[in-house]
Amino acid sequence: MKNRTTRIGMTALAILLAAGATVNAVPSFAGLAVVHAEEQNSQTSTVINEGTLWKYLDNNTDPAEGQASLTAWTEKGFDDTIWKTASGKFGAKRGALTSFDGFTPTILLQQYIDGTATDIPTYFFRTTFNISNLEQLTSITGTLFHDDAVAVYINGHPVKSVDMPTNTQSSNMFYAGVSAGAPKQADLNLSKAEIQNYLTDGDNVLSVELHNDREASSDIYFEFQNLTLNYNETDGNEPAVTPVNQKSVILTVGGDTTSQGITWYADTPDAGEVQYAPKNGDTFPDNYQTVPATASISNDAGFYSNQAVLSNLQSGSEYVYRVVNGTTVSKTYSFKTSANDGSYSFAFVGDPQIGASGNASSDANNWNETVSLITSTLRPDFLLSAGDQVNTASNESQYVGYLNDAFASLPSATTIGNHDSSSAAYNEHFNLPNESRNKGITKAGSDYWFVYENTLFIDINSNNRSAAEHKAFIEEAIAANPNVKWKTVVFHHSIYSTASHVNDGDIINRRNELPQIFDDLDIDVVLMGHDHVYTRTYMMNGSTPDTSRGVQSSVTNSTGILYLTANSASGSKYYDIKAPNAEYSAKMDQSYRRTVTDIDVTDTSYTMTTYYADDMSVLDTFTINKTDSSALKNLVNETESKKLNSNDYTEESWNTFQTALTNAKSVLENENASQSELDDAYNALKSAMDGLKAPEKKDPEQNPETPVKPGNGSGSDNDSNTKKPAFTPVSDTKPSATDTKPASDSGKKTVRTGDTANAASAGLVMLAAGSVIVVYIRKRKGI
Incomplete structure (x- = not known):
């Protein structure tokens, strides 16, 4: 279907609705509605081009082998994870x-069997493309x-074969074809x-089997220029539409997390557009937003x-998008937005x-391996390059080697290196903000x-020497x-490195x-490149x-x-x-090994962990903490003031x-304590204070372990320095049967309220006391 985009006022929108038009609701912009009126017109979508990432096998x-059929490797479920990965035009001429x-x-491509001058007979390629509708x-x-x-x-x-043998083969490793000079x-x-019987909505697998014609062939070549999906074609009465060739799709960071830059190349001067929407199911949503692109002639001819x-x-969301030029619609890409929860990561x-080693193909392969590790293992929110792409x-051709397919979903922030600076090609490929x-x-x-x-990134073009x-x-x-928490500066020419450029003027x-x-x-952190060596400084004061x-x-x-200087991520030069x-x-x-630095940022910490990209072993790690201990200090002071x-x-x-x-004081004394340690100590102390409990008051009647001495009732023998136990008044209820049972304490009976013997003893005491009082009164009256 063709999606026509029109900006109309609300009155016009009402007229459209009254007329029965099909309108897809999308958010409005500046008081205008973006309306997509669906028509059953022909449409094309190019899903394979020069920038497509291929998995391939060129090791003879x-x-x-070991599979149920010779074509098992072409099926959806086949595991090609150990194959090489690259995009571009594959080939070799005499190695x-x-x-x-x-x-x-x-x-x-590896042309010869290891240790020989004999051509490898067969090469294998796999990639995927997406079908919607x-x-x-x-x-x-x-x-x-x-x-x-x-x-x-x-x-x-x-679906297609050229110059393949018709007889049955026992393996895929055979020579085939006709020596015809140039590629066909x-x-x-x-x-x-x-x-219709073998395609599916969603991902589909395209596989290619390529053969040398003989053991001494001088060359090998494979290029899949394009694969185009055609929708709603007519019966041929309308003139054919030539599809537009689109390639080099790359996302770049926006000015903040609510926006995203995008660039792609197309072989038409007419500017295209981007259609995007929150992901909802496996097909492209009916309701989407459209944004027009600007088009400018590029360094890439045509x-x-x-x-x-x-x-x-919207934060914490997954979006799908596609790029459109005329009737040509790209495959569907996707990306995720930041959660905006004060915690994120990026790969530095x-x-x-690409091309620095003299072998751009090898550099691109190694770079692709690093990018694959970044996306599969580190899974950052974006990638930051220190320059010299x-x-x-x-x-x-070198840009084709750099522009990995993953960059259509993983946003990039790039830096102008000295090898990038002399051409506008850099700015044509990377749509950067502000x-x-x-x-x-x-x-x-x-x-x-x-x-x-929470971080401000400032990327300066150090090829321009004006410090002012x-x-x-x-x-x-x-x-x-x-109001940012962190300030990071990025530029190419490292000023604190330790290799060949360290003493350049x-x-x-x-x-x-x-x-x-x-x-x-x-500034908190400075990230740099240029010297193809890893160097981390001490904390620098000026x-x-x-x-x-x-x-x-x-x-x-x-x-x-x-200050941190990154080594090469492709290994093209050390x-x-x-x-x-x-x-x-x-x-x-x-160590002459590819590296990548995983940087995790929170409101209170900035952690840089650098890995060797070949085995993910850790080279170095360093954390900058910013803490606020005032809340814990105040709570400790408040606690101690209560005595x-x-x-x-x-x-x-x-x-x-x-x-x-004790733990709270220890954390306060630790000047390297993290904010989480301070927060945990605060919460633990606050909880402990709230959890302080007064002891329960004890009833002598309910506590047979505490003897009550006559004349005192407290069991303390009138010792003013001894704390008296709490006393609970005796209730008026009758004593239970258990109250009459003797309780022993070192062989002595304990006096209990309600005991008959104790009542008699108490009566005698009261009688004796009464006699004393009578005698005393008589003496006062002179009787």
């Missing part, structure tokens, strides 16, 4: 990544290029009748950069620099900032966001200028490291700044350590209180 093994016959592969799908079309023989499958069903073009044209901003996003990476600023119009400018872009939950401009921009960003100049600016503006307590794993309420004794370095590492006495409370409640009070 048969994935069907190298080089152009041949007008075709240029971007991903190098299957009942309206009328055909699938596509184009691929191959050298040599090829077979294509969808959900395990063969193959077109798919699958009708509804052909596909393509235009489309950029838009998705706004009014340094210098992917590519090695050559204008090389679009970019300055006059500060930090180079050809690639400028300074920008964004807020994510950067300072002014940082001041503007802080003034616009005065431009680095020394930045080191002399920037730290004092950051210190004056109360240019002075605080080494007074040695190397620490955490600090609390420090007044200094933490630099040897040149400053092993740098006084500012608390931790440095050059509570243990004699006034039960032993159990008093012991609990004493333990909580």
